[in-house]
Amino acid sequence: MAxxxxxxxxxxxxxxxxxxxxxxxxxxxxxxxxxxxxxxxxVIDVWHREDSEAGRFQACLAVKIVD
Incomplete structure (x- = not known):
């Protein structure tokens, strides 16, 4: 799981x-x-942010509330 x-x-x-x-x-x-x-x-956008200290990428989502 991510x-x-x-x-x-x-x-x-x-x-x-x-x-x-x-x-x-x-x-x-x-x-x-x-x-x-x-x-x-x-979900309106998906990107991966680099954590340079850990040397890995973090998955990120931008969302808008539909409620």
Missing amino acids: QVEIYDGEGDELLFTGQFDFLPRAGESIARNTDDYFHYYE
Whole structure:
């Protein structure tokens, strides 16, 4: 499973991180259950950020709330 950082597409604020079996693509949706309520997000961008100290890349998504 890949650890993915999910950012607000408007403000580049980190919303949450999650474990994904595969990386969602732009145009796909993510549903997240928080406090027994589903929040829906549309993926608008996908990129990989390099962590130069660790020598690895971090998968990142930008999303917009569809709720």
